[in-house]
Amino acid sequence: MIRLAIQKSGRLSEDSLSLIRECGISFVSSSYKLKTEATNFPLEILYLRDDDIPGYVQDGVADLGVVGQNVLVEAGLPELEVEPLGFSKCRLSLAVPRGEAYASVADLQGKNIATSYPQILGTYLAGHGVQANLHTISGSVEIAPSIGLADAICDIVSSGSTLLGNGLREVETVFRSEAVLIANRALSAEKQALLEQLQFRMQAVRRARR
Numbered sequence: 001m002i003r004l005a006i007q008k009s010g011r012l013s014e015d016s017l018s019l020i021r022e023c024g025i026s027f028v029s030s031s032y033k034l035k036t037e038a039t040n041f042p043l044e045i046l047y048l049r050d051d052d053i054p055g056y057v058q059d060g061v062a063d064l065g066v067v068g069q070n071v072l073v074e075a076g077l078p079e080l081e082v083e084p085l086g087f088s089k090c091r092l093s094l095a096v097p098r099g100e101a102y103a104s105v106a107d108l109q110g111k112n113i114a115t116s117y118p119q120i121l122g123t124y125l126a127g128h129g130v131q132a133n134l135h136t137i138s139g140s141v142e143i144a145p146s147i148g149l150a151d152a153i154c155d156i157v158s159s160g161s162t163l164l165g166n167g168l169r170e171v172e173t174v175f176r177s178e179a180v181l182i183a184n185r186a187l188s189a190e191k192q193a194l195l196e197q198l199q200f201r202m203q204a205v206r207r208a209r210r
């Protein structure tokens with residue numbers, strides 16, 4: 001039996017469940033249950049907060065997980081990735097108030113930037129030789145400039161309408177992300193074989209979708 005952690009409820013949930021089903025795996029999922037067993041494959045599904053998934057897979061509480069690369073890299077565990085899944089594509093971007101002049105990332109020197117991704121942003125800024133004050137907030141990052149909490153923000157963007165609605169202009173793409181399958185690095189031979197079967201099926205599903 002192999003254990004797969006997926007997001008309980010959020011942007012990744014529906015696509016994660018459909019991917020498992022399209023792999024020919026049957027299970028009953030209920031919004032009350034925190035785990036469920038597949039009926040035709042030795043798989044147990046755990047429903048977790050996405051932020052907890054990389055750590056649980058690293059520790060072996062779950063063998064596998066589905067999570068956004070943004071969360072995986074922010075957790076400092078990029079080496080757990082085994083397979084890109086092609087959904088939940090988004091980008092982590094820097095944005096400034098629409099009226100502000102902005103020429104390049106050097107303009108952020110010494111500025112206050114609000115983000116939920118201090119690790120990824122810190123690495124990016126350091127790579128550009130920029131020192132800024134990062135304020136880590138866990139949600140509603142886009143309102144930070146309008147309430148005087150920050151000069152700029154760095155957050156996840158997909159359509160761009162949240163930035164627009166908050167009077168912000170996207171100025172740099174810091175990181176591109178999609179959902180990925182992750183795996184514990186010390187799986188037993190038996191679990192490794194199950195992982196390979198799953199990857200084989202996931203690749204077939206992706207090819208069929210194209």
Ligand code: PRT
Pocket residue numbers: 007008009010011012048049050051067068069070071088089090155156157158159160161162163177178179
């Ligand atoms: O409760 P839990 O902790 O499990 O979930 P969560 O609230 O932390 O995450 P959730 O469900 O919002 O997102 C899960 C993953 O989906 C993220 O980690 C990304 O990998 C991916 N993803 C894809 C997105 C978006 N698109 C997205 N648009 N995550 C967040 N957003 C938010 C963004 O933060 C911003 O507030 O949507 C807003 C921007 O959207 P647009 O379309 O207006 O640009």
Ligand code: ZN
Pocket residue numbers: 049050051
């Ligand atoms: Zn989360």
